[in-house]
Amino acid sequence: MIHDIIRGRIGFDGWLISDDIGMDALRGGSDARAAGVVAAGCDVALHCTGDMEEMVAVAGAVPPMSEESEERLARAMATALVDEEGPDYAQAAAKRDELLALA
Numbered sequence: 001m002i003h004d005i006i007r008g009r010i011g012f013d014g015w016l017i018s019d020d021i022g023m024d025a026l027r028g029g030s031d032a033r034a035a036g037v038v039a040a041g042c043d044v045a046l047h048c049t050g051d052m053e054e055m056v057a058v059a060g061a062v063p064p065m066s067e068e069s070e071e072r073l074a075r076a077m078a079t080a081l082v083d084e085e086g087p088d089y090a091q092a093a094a095k096r097d098e099l100l101a102l103a
Contacts, residue, residue: 003041015073016041017046021058044069045058073096
């Protein structure tokens with residue numbers, strides 16, 4: 001659906017985040033759900049429970065963010081960070097890179 005319809009037919013090339021995988025709309029544990037939504041074409045699986053054990057399982061179940069996803073994230077950050085009161089793009093990108101290195 002995501003590859004064929006959203007990315008293909010519609011042509012959406014933005015950063016795509018799943019809905020919260022903790023909503024029990026999908027089968028399996030959080031790790032299997034996260035892996036499934038990334039395999040389906042989402043750039044990121046949204047996990048909101050705050051349960052450390054689940055977060056570790058989710059992080060272990062998904063591959064590192066692809067270069068394509070990182071490029072989409074960079075584009076999203078560049079357009080979203082236009083508020084002069086918040087961090088500038090370079091600061092936000094450095095923080096992103098620091099967090100991605102933890103994976």
